[in-house]
Amino acid sequence: xxxxxxxxxxxxxxxxxxxxxxxxxxxxVKVLKARVxxxxxxxxxxxxxxxxxxxxxxxxxxxxxxEMANLHNPFIAFICGSIKRTVIIxxxxxxxxxxxxSHDRNGEYKINISRDLDLILKGxxxxxxxxxYINNWNSLLLDTNNKSKVITVEESLxxxxxxxxxxxxxxxxxxxxxxxxxxxxNKKTLSSIATLSTCPELQxxxxxxxxxxxxxxxxxxxxxxxxxxxxxIEISTGTWSGVGRLSTLTDYSNVKFYIISDNRNxxxxxxxxxPVYKERFKHITPIQIGDLYSAEKSINELRYKIxx
DNA sequence: GATGACGATTTTCCAAAGAG
DNA sequence: CTCTTTGGAAAATCGTCATC
Numbered sequence: 001x002x003x004x005x006x007x008x009x010x011x012x013x014x015x016x017x018x019x020x021x022x023x024x025x026x027x028x029v030k031v032l033k034a035r036v037x038x039x040x041x042x043x044x045x046x047x048x049x050x051x052x053x054x055x056x057x058x059x060x061x062x063x064x065x066x067e068m069a070n071l072h073n074p075f076i077a078f079i080c081g082s083i084k085r086t087v088i089i090x091x092x093x094x095x096x097x098x099x100x101x102s103h104d105r106n107g108e109y110k111i112n113i114s115r116d117l118d119l120i121l122k123g124x125x126x127x128x129x130x131x132x133y134i135n136n137w138n139s140l141l142l143d144t145n146n147k148s149k150v151i152t153v154e155e156s157l158x159x160x161x162x163x164x165x166x167x168x169x170x171x172x173x174x175x176x177x178x179x180x181x182x183x184x185x186n187k188k189t190l191s192s193i194a195t196l197s198t199c200p201e202l203q204x205x206x207x208x209x210x211x212x213x214x215x216x217x218x219x220x221x222x223x224x225x226x227x228x229x230x231x232x233i234e235i236s237t238g239t240w241s242g243v244g245r246l247s248t249l250t251d252y253s254n255v256k257f258y259i260i261s262d263n264r265n266x267x268x269x270x271x272x273x274x275p276v277y278k279e280r281f282k283h284i285t286p287i288q289i290g291d292l293y294s295a296e297k298s299i300n301e302l303r304y305k306i307x308x
Numbered sequence: 309g310a311t312g313a314c315g316a317t318t319t320t321c322c323a324a325a326g327a328g
Numbered sequence: 329c330t331c332t333t334t335g336g337a338a339a340a341t342c343g344t345c346a347t348c
Contacts, residue, residue, distance in 0.1 A: 061314095104339070
């Protein structure tokens with residue numbers, strides 16, 4: 001049986017072959033849904049468009065671009081018909097130009113690259129000059145973020161989910177808190193996204209545990225802050241140390257505990273050790289958080305646009 | 309066999325050029 | 329000057345493949 005390989009899939013394979021000439025440390029990034037590879041210290045999303053008598057077209061979701069832009073040393077490789085015509089653009093550059101690119105109501109951005117390999121932006125004749133990014137293979141080898149410690153995709157995804165949960169909470173009118181103040185999401189620190197700079201002390205919970213919970217939502221009641229939702233994020237390789245922290249909120253019976261994890265089996269396993277509170281835990285996947293974040297943001301935008 | 313990611317095509321929109 | 333044509337850009341919709 002010969003497996004039928006699509007043209008674009010073949011181009012993506014060509015890309016990996018070419019990349020392996022440069023750098024033999026290549027592996028797929030599994031925790032993300034998109035086709036992302038770790039090439040040396042760079043994280044690269046590979047997309048391909050087949051040759052035709054027109055612009056090169058790529059559909060790409062907002063969530064995907066945002067996730068890429070928040071990784072360590074991220075790039076997006078747009079293969080335009082041939083491996084010799086590849087635009088290797090820093091993900092952050094694309095992310096910063098997203099507001100000049102149209103999208104559908106599902107948040108899917110329409111990436112058009114012209115025949116002379118410039119990124120087409122909104123407005124007549126408006127282009128982002130990509131001359132410097134064409135076949136820019138060497139940029140994958142340079143670690144622009146020249147710090148000794150490399151942030152893993154898992155760590156980045158943890159911060160991304162924290163940032164998204166904080167923003168969703170803010171949009172819904174909650175007071176929000178996260179202990180990881182210096183971590184970043186979309187270039188902003190988590191502490192600047194959260195509305196609370198210090199974790200409120202609660203009468204019936206252990207403050208040392210409470211203030212370490214990944215994300216907390218509170219409701220204002222008079223001068224008091226009432227806990228509403230508590231989130232712990234456990235990406236595959238994590239140690240699941242956070243789950244126990246949530247039980248410090250046991251006495252607040254209205255608070256629901258959410259575990260964001262891509263491993264439902266592990267969740268079921270771990271949760272067995274908390275038989276009494278089992279029904280207070282809910283499992284949510286990182287992809288669901290992305291969908292929710294995207295939807296809440298777009299309805300907020302729509303409300304603003306319509307003025308209702 | 310339902311769903312979502314990835315690509316591609318079709319339709320709509322709009323402003324500049326052309327005709328009268 | 330006004331109405332029509334037209335080509336390219338933007339928006340909307342469609343198709344397919346992999347995955348669960």
